[in-house]
Amino acid sequence: MCKRDGQKERLAKNFAVQNTFEKIKEYVQKGWPERKNCRRDILPYYKHRDYITIVDNMFTYQDRIIVPPHERKQCLKEIHSGHLGLNKSKARAKETVWWPGISQQITDMVNNCEECIRNSNMNHVEPMLPFSVETLPWICVGTDLFEFRAKKYLVVQDYYSKYLEVVELKSTKGINIINELKEIFSRFGIPKIVRSDCGKQYDNYEFQKFAKDYNFEWKPSSPTYPRSNGLYEFQKFAKDYNFEWKPSSPTYPRSNGLVESAVKTAKSILKKSHDPNLGLLAYRNTKLRTTLREKIPILAYRNTKLSCGASPSELLMGRTLREKIPIHNHKLQIKPPAQKVHREMKIAKEIQKRNYDKRHGAKEHKELEKDDRVWITNEKKEGIVKRKIGTRSYLVETENGNDIKGNRYHLKKLPDKDMDSRIETENKENKGTEEPNNQARKRKRERPTYLNDYR
Incomplete structure (x- = not known):
């Protein structure tokens, strides 16, 4: 690495012309003075003076060669030439070379290595940003498209009640999606917010006009790439229907997790049920803990009790839907939702966030600045x-x-373009840094006031 024979000769010559090392050589041979009597450029070496020696006209720290300032930039590159990571780079240096501050400079170099950044693992997961718990049904709904057994489907789920709608599509064109949503909205009402990904079926003018005309909001939970085509239909839909559209990123499905979960539930029902409509009805009617929702067919899903003790149909319509299972008439009567439902939903959301963050070791990323x-x-x-x-x-x-x-x-x-120049500046001998004073501060002594009378 930095100590091949040719480099040894060059280092020895460099030591001879370095004023700093000439002074260190004098101290090594004749003894080190007190710290306060050392020049500023010598101070970084003072703390390590007991380990600095001269061997074959080269300065060494323990058994490691001390590299002169103007050679350190190249030496850092050779230390990290294999892109082996921080610990291995430090291990290589620990066996060969040294200078004051080498450990921090290796850390800065490895953390700012573009080749390592470009080929490293994905960023760690950030803490969950859960949506607020709705207080009323059908205020916020999520929608997505999926394919199952060569057929296209539209899925819509209410964020409050988890009520699920699954519609087979003849075409995935934006206008067909809008027509199916209009039919669903005619049955359950127009939501205030519609969440989806940024597929071309949604990210268009027709859908936004539909949102405005129907008075609902379409919002992105995370942005994605702009589309150059299909921008008209869904934008117009949102505009005409006066709702807000909130798209998530198609490259980051976690940002719209409820709808992604609804797609899994819908596929499970289509796969396991002979009659998907009965499976969906069962789902809407059944009381079931949220974690078990994916294990039941669709009709069962709509009747399934959630962790709050109510089924999707009870939360959305205030009643249990009649299905093939025999049931007393009084259980089909309309009943108001329990007051504890919203509170239990909020608690469940907090537990979900805590478990998610702990499971993934989530932590926030540092915010990016303009021109980064x-x-x-x-x-x-x-x-x-x-x-x-x-x-x-x-x-x-x-x-x-x-x-x-x-x-x-x-x-x-990625690192700044001037990263190398910063390292070079740090290594200039005329920029020696004062070592921190580790001595404990002495308490200022004052004569007690009660002794003033005895002067």
């Missing part, structure tokens, strides 16, 4: 952050000039 260089992991492209547009969302300009929207999970910060 980033590596977009899911696109394998470099970009520049233009601005923050959401809680964990950023607008990024790629190398080819296109703007994309990305979740923080997919963005890795």
Whole structure:
């Protein structure tokens, strides 16, 4: 590495012309003075003076060669030449070379190595950002598309009651999705918020106009890439129906977890039920803990009791739906939902967040700043952050000039272009840093006031 024979000769020559090392050589041979009498450029070495020796005209720290300041930048590159990671890079240096502050400089170099950043694992998971618990049914619904056995389906689920609607589609064009949603809204009412991914069936003008006309909101929980086509239909739908549309990122499905779970439930019902409509009815009527929801067919799902002790149909309609199982008439009567439902839902949401964060070891990422260089992991492209547009969302300009929207999970910060120059500046001998004074501060002594009379 830095101590091959040719390099040894070069290092020995460099030591000879370094004023700092000439002074250190004098101290090694004649003895070190007190710290207060040392020059500023000698101070970084003073703490290690007992381990500094001279062997073959080279300065060593224990059995490691001390590298002169202007050789350290290249030596750092050789230490990390195999891109083996922080611990292994430090282990290599520990066997060969040393200078004051080498450990921190290796840490900075490895953490800011572009090659390592580009080929490292994905970012760690951030803490869950749960949606607020709704207080009324059918205020916020989630929707998604899925394919099962060569057929296309639309799934819609209420965030409050978990009531599930599954519709087979003849076509996945935006106008067909809108027509199916209009039919569902005619039965249950128009929600205030509709959540979905940013598929071209939703991210268009027709759907946004539909949202406005029907008075509901469409909101992104995490942004995704802009679409150049299909921008008309769904935007118009949201506009005409006056609702808010909230799309999630198709590359980060965790941001719309409830709908993704609804898709799994719908597929399970379609797979296991001879008559999916009966399976869906059973789901709407059955009291069941949330964790067991995916194990039952669709008709059962609508009647299934959730962890709060009520079924989706009871939470949405205030009654149990009649199915093939014999049931007393009084159990089909309308009954108001229990007051404890909202409280138990809120507690369940808090437990879900706590368990999720603990299971994934979640921790927040440092926020990105404007003009930060980033590596977009899911696109394998470099970009520049233009601005923050959401809680964990950023607008990024790629190398080819296109703007994309990305979740923080997919963005890795790249080092500044002047990283090498900063390391070089740190290694200049005329920028020696004062060692911290580790001596305990002495308490200021004052004459007790009661002795003033005895002067």
